[in-house]
Amino acid sequence: MRSSPKILLIEDDRAIAGGMQKVMAAEGYDVTVVVRGDEGLERALAEPFDLVISDLKLPGADGLTIVRRLHQARPKLPIILITAHGTTETAIEATRWGAFDYVPKPFEMEELLDIMFQALETSRLMSEPVEMGESLSRRPALVGRSRAMQALYKEIGRVSATSVTVLIRGETGTGKELVARALYQHSDRAAAPFVAVNCSAIPEHLLESELFGHERGAFTGADSRRIGRFEQAHAGTLFLDEIGDMNTALQTKLLRVLQEKTIQRVGGRESIPVDVRVIAATHRDLEAAIQEKEFREDLYYRLSVVTIRLPPLAQHAEDIPDLVRHFLLKHRPEAGEGGRSIQPDAIEHLQRQSWPGNVRELENVIRQAMLLARGFTIRVEHVKEALAKGRQPAAAASLSHAAYVSDLLTRIERGEAQNGLAQLIADLEPELYAQSIRRARGNQARAARWLGISRLRMREKLRQLGLHPARERAAESP
Numbered sequence: 001m002r003s004s005p006k007i008l009l010i011e012d013d014r015a016i017a018g019g020m021q022k023v024m025a026a027e028g029y030d031v032t033v034v035v036r037g038d039e040g041l042e043r044a045l046a047e048p049f050d051l052v053i054s055d056l057k058l059p060g061a062d063g064l065t066i067v068r069r070l071h072q073a074r075p076k077l078p079i080i081l082i083t084a085h086g087t088t089e090t091a092i093e094a095t096r097w098g099a100f101d102y103v104p105k106p107f108e109m110e111e112l113l114d115i116m117f118q119a120l121e122t123s124r125l126m127s128e129p130v131e132m133g134e135s136l137s138r139r140p141a142l143v144g145r146s147r148a149m150q151a152l153y154k155e156i157g158r159v160s161a162t163s164v165t166v167l168i169r170g171e172t173g174t175g176k177e178l179v180a181r182a183l184y185q186h187s188d189r190a191a192a193p194f195v196a197v198n199c200s201a202i203p204e205h206l207l208e209s210e211l212f213g214h215e216r217g218a219f220t221g222a223d224s225r226r227i228g229r230f231e232q233a234h235a236g237t238l239f240l241d242e243i244g245d246m247n248t249a250l251q252t253k254l255l256r257v258l259q260e261k262t263i264q265r266v267g268g269r270e271s272i273p274v275d276v277r278v279i280a281a282t283h284r285d286l287e288a289a290i291q292e293k294e295f296r297e298d299l300y301y302r303l304s305v306v307t308i309r310l311p312p313l314a315q316h317a318e319d320i321p322d323l324v325r326h327f328l329l330k331h332r333p334e335a336g337e338g339g340r341s342i343q344p345d346a347i348e349h350l351q352r353q354s355w356p357g358n359v360r361e362l363e364n365v366i367r368q369a370m371l372l373a374r375g376f377t378i379r380v381e382h383v384k385e386a387l388a389k390g391r392q393p394a395a396a397a398s399l400s401h402a403a404y405v406s407d408l409l410t411r412i413e414r415g416e417a418q419n420g421l422a423q424l425i426a427d428l429e430p431e432l433y434a435q436s437i438r439r440a441r442g443n444q445a446r447a448a449r450w451l452g453i454s455r456l457r458m459r460e461k462l463r464q465l466g467l468h469p470a471r472e473r474a475a476e477s478p
Helices: 014-026 037-046 063-073 085-096 109-127 147-160 176-185 204-212 248-260 286-291 297-303 313-330 344-351 358-373 380-391 401-413 420-439 444-451 455-465 469-476
Strands: 006-010 030-034 051-055 079-083 101-104 131-133 141-143 166-169 194-198 237-241 277-282 306-309
Touching (some): 014 109, 030 037, 051 063, 063 079, 063 085, 109 176, 131 147, 141 313, 147 176, 147 306, 194 204, 286 297, 344 358, 401 420, 420 455, 444 455
Parallel strands (some): 006 030, 051 079, 166 277, 166 306
């Protein structure tokens, strides 16, 4: 697990600051509290904080001053403002000057924690460089030296310097988000925001507000004006992942934005100009969706000014040795001293697989094999067991507790499995998290309480396991 994110909280009410610090610390954050605006600005400029949360009205320097000066000096450092209802318009101006978002008083900590996570995730996407080629670090990377990957790197280099819309196509698990981030990081918009929206992970009735914002009273629960992702990404890049899952009504509105370079908030009439480069991605067959009237043909052509196609892993299996070395290095901290090396026949076995889940599936298999190796070299039997576990339903899902334990111990006695406790956790963990978030109807704080973990840990595990709260909420709904 990564080190705790460092949060700077600038709040002159010591009682409020103390309560907020206590809740944030319980969620796994490292929080520093400052009561004066000028002192907070000084520390934010001098120390490596991951996020700044500031009240608007402060002694020494107000929140607007902090936003202006801090965003100019550290444009990728997210800033969240806490405002009174009467200063919402001022907070919107601060958002236009570089604040990530704002929270009107009174607010629920649940709401603030959600925005904090979004801000930290956005900062991570902007700040972690995407390497290309043979990666020798734990950083996010597009790994491979095959002809297919070399062609991909050239395409990224050719397209990144332009501002044209790009459509990234490829099967699930091929690395579409990494390509989008590489396009952003090598563009002339790299100092401006990079905002990612997963269109399939947000309920349809909320996606329009997420993208375009809303006015106060636009719908039930819209207690204040909200800035959308297009406005947040002004002068930067907006990444629309899984664009093929967007409904046709919203597709029409998105097409108008691309044509007119303006947006309208939900419930509003004002046309707001936006300068945003749009990068979209999908695993769907959009041509078939167009034929079935599920995707607008005119939007397709607007998005696909340039199309980048990611090859499935089976088409560049020669890159698997490089990918394996990268994942061994990346996941070494969580596996301790285990799995520092892998036998050649284990790599050959990996290269013979079909990989329906592509690079993401390979990474999961390597992580499991590292745990199974328990500090020794990864052998072919570790790889086979990791593959079998990943491609079959968890044994515990269909057996009683006693039967499952008996089956697990039998496999260990036969030499078909090792490290019983690690295997039990690996078998049960995905189902435990999936059922918890489903029963909590997508409420991550509630699910985290049930499991006795922090909300931050819950979010990290959901991301690792590929679980989307919005989808699990829908699955549980009657």
